[in-house]
Amino acid sequence: MSDEVAPGHVRVRLDLSYDGKDFSGWARQTVGRRTVQGEIEDALRTVTRSARTYELTVAGRTDAGVHARGQVAHVDLPAEVWDEHRDKLLRRLSGRLSHDVRIWRVELAPQGFNARFSAIWRRYAYRVTDHPGGADPLLRGHVLWHDWPLDVDAMNEAAGRLVGEHDFAAYCKRREGATTIRTLQRFSWSRGDDGVITATVRADAFCHNMVRSLVGAMLFVGDGHRPADWPGKVLAAGVRDSAVHVVRPHGLTLEEVGYPADELLAARSREARNRRSLPGAAGSGPASAAGDAGCC
The missing domain is CATH 3.30.70.660 (Pseudouridine synthase I, catalytic domain, C-terminal subdomain)
Structure with a gap:
């Protein structure tokens, strides 16, 4: 699986926290279920005045009721959208989001960064x-x-x-x-x-x-x-x-x-996609984690 950013797009890292009490977990679900991903994606679409939803990738997909103080996500935005909104994006998101979810930092991600697969x-x-x-x-x-x-x-x-x-x-x-x-x-x-x-x-x-x-x-x-x-x-x-x-x-x-040093991000992302087995087991491969695929 390639992790290349699409031509004409940039990858943006978001650092955030939330109180999970009133959320049905991180991942966007069916209509009527309030989720952290859904809240942020809706706010991002609104403040950038975009017709499409830009999907977030997260380090750890927390369950309903679980909180986060140091969550990390990324989103790929068209370069022109980033250029237009980058200086005011954090403040505008803060004004749009509910008080139980806050984004603390929005910045261009280093090359090779993947919020889920690059994490160590x-x-x-x-x-x-x-x-x-x-x-x-x-x-x-x-x-x-x-x-x-x-x-x-x-x-x-x-x-x-x-x-x-x-x-x-x-x-x-x-x-x-x-x-x-x-x-x-x-x-x-x-x-x-x-x-x-x-x-x-x-x-x-x-x-x-x-x-x-x-x-x-x-x-x-x-x-x-x-x-x-x-x-x-x-x-x-x-x-x-x-x-x-x-x-x-x-x-x-x-x-x-x-996360590892910037120069190791891409290698870590590739390693984390390998299916994992214990040393000595039949068909064992690299002892790497297959990401944080839904947690806790």
Whole structure:
């Protein structure tokens, strides 16, 4: 698959954030379903006074109710449209968009950039509180309340056993033709002074429901319902375990997306399109992630 920008067009990078509460996820859907992609594409069409919709490509297609602080997308615009609107595009989009989605930066993307395939990692945070009184009312839209005391040390012990390259089929909702092999680069838990416990989850890419399933397994360890080695055994079994719950989306936020140096963007984009398998497996190819094809 070529990633060349069409003649007469330029690729523009957008950095943005949104509160996912009232969105049916990132991806544009049928009429009547409010999505982040749909909101931004409609606003872009309006402020550029264009008859056509310019489609966005995003680093991580978040599910309904999931938030983003450091989301990245790109859009290919006709050069004349960019030249006409570039200086005022950010301000005009801010005036058109709803308050629960903000674009912070609009700029020409470097050569070879693809918001999805050029990414080398995505970092999510999941926030939970075990306070017996519940979640802070001012944070309730971003913090899950767990009604059992949580042992953060036990959760870190369990999480550490999952770091590395594995087939995460046991923690993913399968999609036809999609691999579930991922490299989990970091998975750790910390309790803040406010009592909120934050999971930091970073990987080259994620498969559908992966983060929320991992968090669900860790909560079972943290509250003493399962031992620390249980999530690793589920991973090794390679099949969904009915005890692994997909936790609610509102505690999850896409915090940051990482990209290589500009001169490596095109190579990374090509690598990420390769179908992935574990080393030594039949038909194994390059150990690269097939993008972030719908997540969390």
